[in-house]
Amino acid sequence: MSPNSPRTQPSGITIHSGHTGRRRHAAPHATPHWVRRAGLVGGVVSALALCGAAAPAMAENPHDTAAGSAPAARTATGLADTVPLSTSVSAQQAVAALQQEALAATLAADKEQAADAARKKAAALHKAARRKAAAAAAAAKAAREQAAQAASRSTARAPLATASTPAAAATAAAPASSSKVDQLIAFLKAQLGKPYVYGATGPGSYDCSGLTQAAFASIGVDIPRTSQDQSTIGTPVSTSALQPGDLIFWGGEGSAYHVGVFIGGGQYLDAANPSTPVAIHQLADYEPDWAVRVL
Structure with a gap:
């Protein structure tokens, strides 16, 4: 149909003379395919033009391009560095833990060594104190023996009888003392086995x-x-x-816990304990x- 031809009613369609009041609208014409193709081609051409324009600019300003990519590169580098950093921190923590354990072990060893040294020092002090006490006891015993010897010498050096005293009287006094010692020892021997x-x-x-x-009482001498x-x-x-008749003691003066009588010949007589009679x-x-010495 020519565009200038008058529009005619299609065949088979009946036109009513009555007007219903509705206006018929023409259906929208679909966009021809060649228009869509033209738009697509235009978009591609525009994109190519933009790329062509940007390429020289990028070639002229390489630093800007590198600068633009630098943040991304730094980000990637940062991510790459994160793993070694975490590993380094973990290693440092492990080393610190080992150092703490080593320090604790060293302190424990030092404490044990100090305790051992203290024990050794206490043992040495105790041993030294025992030696000192033994030496003091020996010195005291030696002093007592020296005092006893001095007293014995003083007794032996007693003034002689005066000239007016007959020598026979002095001689007669000795047998009397010896007689008492003999009587004392005789009494003691009579108690053997009791x-x-x-x-x-x-x-x-x-x-x-x-x-x-009882033995000294038998010769008329009263003792405690x-x-x-x-x-x-x-x-x-x-x-x-x-000398025979001397009282001998075990324990010090005033603190003796046992007593016997020296009878001469390197022997003594005593009542020792419940399992041993007088012997x-x-x-x-x-x-x-x-x-x-009492006599």
Whole structure:
């Protein structure tokens, strides 16, 4: 149909003369395909033109391009550095933990060494104190023996009888003292075999000081009841210069815990304990600590 031809009613369509009041609109014409193709081609051409324009600019300003990509590169580098950094921190923490453990072990070892040194020092001090006490006891015993020897020498150097005293009288006095010693020892030997009973003073049984008290009482000499008190009477004598009849003690002066009588010949007689009756013993087997002379 020519565009200038008058529009005619298509065949088969009946036109009513009555007007319904509705206006018919022509349907929109679809966009021809060649228009769409033209638009697509135009867009491609525009894109190519922009790229062509940008290429020289990028070539002229390479630094700007590098600068634009630098943040991305730094970001990638930062991400890459994060893993080694985390690994380094973990390693440092592990080293610190090991150092703490080593320090704790060192402190524990130092503490143990200090405790061991303290124990050794205490043992050495204790040993030194024991040696010092033993030396003091030996010195005290030596001093007592020296005092006893001095007293014995003083007694031996007593002034002689005056000229008015007959020599025969002085000579007669010695046998009297010797007689008492003999009587004392005779009484003691008569008690041999009798049992030891604590607190007993005879005649059927004795304890140590009960026997010595009874023996001296038999010759008319009164001495205290206990070994402690008996050790404080008479004249102190050295245990290396004993004479028959001397009282010998185990323990110091005033603190003796046992007493016997020296009978000569390196022997002494005593009532020792419940398992041993009155008997004679060798002085060398059980040396005394203290001695006094009463007769």
